[in-house]
Amino acid sequence: MADLFADDPPQSASPDEPAEDAPLADRLRPRSLAEVIGQEHLTGPEGAIGRMVAAGRLSSMVLWGPPGTGKTSIARLLATEVGMRYEAVSAVFSGVADLKKAFAAAGKAKQAGQRTLLFVDEIHRFNRAQQDGFLPFVERGVVTLVGATTENPSFELNAALLSRAQVLILHRLDAEALGRLLGRAETLEGPLPVTPAARDALIASADGDGRFLLNQAETLYAANIDASLDPAALGQFLQRRVAVYDKDREGHYNLISALHKAVRGSDPQAALYYLARMTVAGEEPLFLARRLVRMAVEDIGMADPAALPQCVAAKDAYQFLGSPEGELALVQACIYLATAPKSNAVYKAQKAALRSAKETGSLMPPMNIVNAPTKLMKDIGYGEGYRYDHNAEEGFSGDDYWPDAMEPQTFYEPVERGFERKVRERLDYWAKLRGERGA
Incomplete structure (x- = not known):
């Protein structure tokens, strides 16, 4: 499951009773860790936070999770549970002077004799130098740092800071957790003016964000609607939530990774889903085209040599037609790749050949196949003994083309699928001829 409220603007006081006219999300804020919805893997008796609270001693930590999962609430409650002074800053609004x-x-x-829990909201927004500024105060025990971030800490936070803090992952709210949260709101404010189907649609629209769900519920309460809204009427009344997707952040890479793996796994239905997710979120179509081309050469290769021209043609079609008509060409290429026979033999061959080239350095090719553009070079043996394959029987001389100081290697190993089955037969035949002709 996933947790409760999102990351509200930090405050520098202990949790107090909210005012009667406070936002619904604030009035429903949990008063203890036991009230936090959906993060039991952290806050329960066996969870990392639960164990620290039971011991009465906190270590520095980074709370990593999507918006609306309770990072700020947990930080406030941690200070209360272990009797620490609570201080909060936001990396969005604070500078060096505020930190000092x-x-x-x-x-x-x-x-x-008072310990301080320093909560840093959006900690990833501090630059590397500012993050380094936390280190001496954490090491000396001046503060116990609790940072909150929606971004992958391994990308956004200094290694030195990460080595001094435990990364705890908060889950996005699932439908069951969101339903419990909405139930709390209805206990406080009364039944929502929606049908059961519309209630499910409202929960789905939250996309795992508890704060967003409560804000939408508060809008419904404030409207004093007489009749219950069905899903269609609810969609007209509430603004549509935009998919959470930063094209330069982790969500972007998660989806493109899912698309690539669905194609590799020959699941065209899942591949279409992730392609649609990225399209709906506003991904640049030419980025998708580039990745489809990469999939064609990495995961299909010679098993279906038509996969690459299919993808290049899709890219050309998109550039010719533009959006939205040209996006259909990308869909066709995606389906082609997902349903094509798979082979990474070309990809593995490239890696193996590059590794061998680095290890063997500048070995000279055998003299019979080096170029001999001058008389002197011919006189000293350049090109001597070369056999022109087109003049050989069956167009195959069977010569040894490897450097004298190097044993022949095998980099490309075609699989028994698709077109590569024929390629393997051809290679096996040439190997037989080479053996017969004593190369």
Whole structure:
């Protein structure tokens, strides 16, 4: 499952009772870790947070999860549960001066015997130098750092900071957790003016974000709607939620990875789904075309040599037609790749050949196949003994083309699928002839 509220703007006070006119999400904020919905893998007795609270001692941590999963709520509750002073800054609104002030206050509190939990919202937005500034205060125990981020910490945070903090992953809210959260809202405010089907549609529209769900519910309550809305009426009343997707962030790479693996796994239905997800989210179609071309050469290769021209043609068609008509060509290429026989023999051959080339350095090719453009070079043996394959029986001389100091290698191993089955038969035949002719 996944948790409760999202990452609200940080505050520098302990959790207080919210005002009666406070937003619904604030009024429903959990008052204890036991009330946090859906992060039991962390907050339960066997979870990392549950164990730390039971011991009464926290280590620095980074809470990593999507919006609306309770990172801020958990940080506040942690301070309360273990009796620590709570200080919060936001990387969006705070600078070096704010950090210095927070560290100075924490230092004074430590002298007075008070431990400080420093919550840093959107910690990934601090640059590398600013992140390094946390290190001495964390190491000296001036603060226990709790950072919150929606981005992959391994990409966005310094290795030195990560080595001093435990990364805890919060799950996105699933339908069951969102339903529980909406139930809490209805206990407080009364039944929502929606049909059961529309309630399910409302939950689905939240896309795992509890805060967004509560904001939508609050909009419905405020409208004083008399009749229950069905899914169609609900869609007209509420603005449509845009898919969570940053084209330069992890969501982008997760989806393109899923698309690639679905194609590799010969599942055209799943491949179409991820292609559609990226299209709906506004992905650049030419980026998709480039990745389809890569799939054609990496995962299909010689098993179906037509896969590559299919993808290049799809790219040309898209550039000729534009959106949305040209996107159909990308869909056709995607289906072609997913249903084509698979082979990574070309990909493996490239890797093996590059590795061998690096290991063997600058070995000279055998003299019979090096070029001899001058008389001197011919006189000293360049090109001597070369046999022109077209003049040989069956167009195959069977010569040895490897450097004298190197044993023949096998880089390309065609599979027994698609066109490569015929390629393998051809290679086996030439190997037989080579053996017969004593190359």
